[in-house]
Amino acid sequence: MSTRISAEPWRGPLPEAHPPASLRIHHLPTGTYETRAAFAIRGGSFSDKRQFAASAVLVQHPKGDLLIDAGFGAHVADHIRMLARMERAPFTATRTVAEQLNAAGYDRSRLLGVLVTHVHWDHVSGLDSLRVPIWINRDERRYGAEDAHGAVYRAVSEGLSIHEYTFDGPEYLGFPASHDVFGDGSVVVAKAGGHTLGSVVVFVTLPEGERFAFIGDLTWQLDGVTERLERPWLMRTVADLDVGEVRTNLARTIALSDRTHIVPSHDLRAYAAIPLLSPEPAAGGAR
Template sequence: MSSLATPAAWTGPLPEANPPAGVGVYHLPTGTYETRAALAVRGGSFSDKRPFAASAILVRHPKGDLLIDAGFGVGLARHIAMLPWYMRAPHEAGRTAAEQLDAVGYDRGRLLGVVPTHTHWDHTSGLDSLHGTPVWLNAAERRHAADEPDSKVFRHVSQDHEIHSYDFDGGPYLGFPASHDVHGDGSVVIVLAAGHTAGSVIVFVTRPSGKRYAFVGDLTWQLDGIRRRVERPWLMRRFADEDPASVREGLLRMIALEDLMHIVPAHDLGAYDGIPHLTPGVSG
């Protein structure tokens, strides 16, 4: 196994954030699919079968809430059938994000939108049961979604959704070149982390307690990428990443921040440990 060189730890100040009371983060697990570790990270074993998470994250905010990714949808079987045969992995479906929101009496009128970290099927399938909720896309990911075969499911499930376009108007953020502060208070900041797709993003969230999260999408599929400083295997980088060099740059930036925040690769089930699920008490 060849690890990346250790980047210098981030020693500068963290970006200012003034999250109001009421900012919260909740995990909505919608299922898993099986991938062997050897296909996920360099040095992984073929005998190590990993349950890849398909989840949504609800970020509560007094000015309006966001979902980060949408997980599996009610039409999951149909969506998987739309994939090339070699991408159809064994899977287990749970309740959709919409079902989990409805089960606790959540007012979906609070949702400003869904922010996909990118438009691959396993991040957007659940849009099919979030009818009418806007989908937030930057210009680069909107172009990717319109043209690329890997966004076929997204095009199918997003037909009845308004697309809310946002710009990266906030300048650099923690080493990433461009950012968008959703509420203007530093509590939810989207940064461009292109490479996996043209407009892939990371969403940084800061709670009133000062705890920080980084929802990194598919920058790495497993926390091993951060902790062991390893990329995807060569073949998977060629297959899955539009620009592997840019993915590597983003991975190194996140490795430098490892001790400062809770990093959540979208598909690492254990990375969600400590993030609460929705309960009726937070239905709001």
């Protein structure tokens, strides 16, 4: 029996989107942690060391900006000590999202909050220094409050306001329900549970028509999409709440891979098409 995930390419129309001309996205890398391909993808080699990305993506929209996830925070070492011993790994932290925003001269009043793909530690650690609203759905909020893997989230979210959105929109590119953040189709959150109770995929359409799918941890590495491979059995058992649901949602993602840039959260290669955040032009300067 084949170990590869079966997925027919998406041949239907792409959803209508009207992104404003000023919409931009930027990659904010905050560090990496080390693991082995044998723990990342089915059939991976133990000798193949992988540097897992811990990143955020800034979406700039005239109605307000959002971060997709938060990367490593100022207290990431403390956060790692909160994990089970088997989940700890050597890590390298660079600048936090907050530090990168400050260095770029970014106007924090434009930031609506952090839209989390899910609440595992390496996606929310940076909330400790951002202190902005958390955009989250009810299922993921409950998971973060109750599951053992939500310990870091509970620590960094204390005192922060919560923007709880609902999946009030239709099926989206094969995913069962959606939420259109700005009402123009430029940023759409799709329900994609299984890794956690309320994990999501965030679809972003740029003014030029280029499309991105930020898939969180449906797979940790691009190999999961290009080679159609899920996580190894042990890691599926440890990391995923519903293995079958993750497999189904990964198949939906694979089906879109020739129409959309697929961005697994922890593969730096997937961010290659996204520019870093540069300093803002001085007032009255060239644009």
